[in-house]
Amino acid sequence: DADVTQTPRNRITKTGKRIMLECSQTKGHDRMYWYRQDPGLGLRLIYYSFDVKDINKGEISDGYSVSRQAQAKFSLSLESAIPNQTALYFCATSAAVGTYNEQFFGPGTRLTVL
Amino acid sequence: GQSLEQPSEVTAVEGAIVQINCTYQTSGFYGLSWYQQHDGGAPTFLSYNALDGLEETGRFSSFLSRSDSYGYLLLQELQMKDSASYFCAVNTGFQKLVFGTGTRLLVSP
Numbered sequence: 001d002a003d004v005t006q007t008p009r010n011r012i013t014k015t016g017k018r019i020m021l022e023c024s025q026t027k028g029h030d031r032m033y034w035y036r037q038d039p040g041l042g043l044r045l046i047y048y049s050f051d052v053k054d055i056n057k058g059e060i061s062d063g064y065s066v067s068r069q070a071q072a073k074f075s076l077s078l079e080s081a082i083p084n085q086t087a088l089y090f091c092a093t094s095a096a097v098g099t100y101n102e103q104f105f106g107p108g109t110r111l112t113v114l
Numbered sequence: 115g116q117s118l119e120q121p122s123e124v125t126a127v128e129g130a131i132v133q134i135n136c137t138y139q140t141s142g143f144y145g146l147s148w149y150q151q152h153d154g155g156a157p158t159f160l161s162y163n164a165l166d167g168l169e170e171t172g173r174f175s176s177f178l179s180r181s182d183s184y185g186y187l188l189l190q191e192l193q194m195k196d197s198a199s200y201f202c203a204v205n206t207g208f209q210k211l212v213f214g215t216g217t218r219l220l221v222s223p
Contacts, residue, residue: 031209042118042201042213043157050208058210059116090156094209101145101209105156 003027004106006091012112013081021076021109023091031094032074033103034058034066036087043090049074050096081113116140118214120202125220126192134187134217136202144205146178146185151216152198160187160200189219197221 004025013019023032030051035043035058045058047066055066063085065077078085088110092103118138126132136146145164149157163169163178163185175188189196199218203211 033211035213040215042215043203043211044213045210048210059212101147101162101205102159103157103209103211105158107156 004091004093004104006089006106006109008109009107010110012114014114015082017081017113019078019081019111021089021091021111023074023076023106025072025091025093025104025106027093027095027104028071029093029104030071030096032068033092033094034064034074034076035090035092036060036085037090037108038087046076046089078111078113081111083113086111086113116204116206116212118202118204118212120200120214120217122215123218123220125222127222128192128194130192131188131190132192132219134189134200134202134219136185136187136214138183138185138202138204138212138214140204140206140212142206143180143183144207146176147203147205147211148174148176148187149201149203149213150198151201157201162205192221194221194223 033048034046049068091106094103120136147162148160151157161176173190178185199216201216203213
């Protein structure tokens with residue numbers, strides 16, 4: 001079974017619609033992250049959470065919100081989707097302590113906003 | 115601002131050695147990571163340098179010079195399966211990563 005799962009894997013929606021992307025993990029990690037990836041721009045951090053009661057904005061949080069429903073679940077919402085939010089979205093997790101600061105990524109959600 | 119610079123594309127042949135450079139300018143620095151991403155796949159961790167010097171993991175090595183704000187990933191004995199994008203990423207504190215724009219490595223027979 002995959003350690004970090006994301007649903008849906010692909011989604012096409014229309015401008016103005018509300019959409020939620022979900023992430024679940026079985027790694028037992030406290031820390032979870034949401035990134036978006038655009039061609040030529042690498043990955044950019046949207047939000048991150050260090051535990052259920054901790055939510056922090058990343059470098060590009062405008063237009064997004066998140067919810068940490070449990071240690072294992074972290075969802076990303078677009079309240080009113082716009083075309084420039086078309087991108088590949090990745091969820092990632094990491095342990096609170098570790099030698100390599102390794103982040104483990106889910107398979108990604110490809111979102112298209114028309 | 116935060117910026118990481120790496121070449122956009124590198125080409126090499128099977129069996130060769132290739133070096134992918136990364137220079138960074140960030141507001142905080144706790145370490146430099148490297149991730150590999152195949153087309154259509156998720157990024158996967160390769161290496162991490164918190165201190166100056168060379169870290170070796172099999173065919174891959176990573177180097178860091180904090181005084182020069184510079185690091186590189188060295189891939190030896192290249193294989194076709196190494197064709198992928200490679201990202202450097204700076205840990206700016208509390209495991210918050212700022213990623214470079216990626217280097218696409220094309221390995222030919």
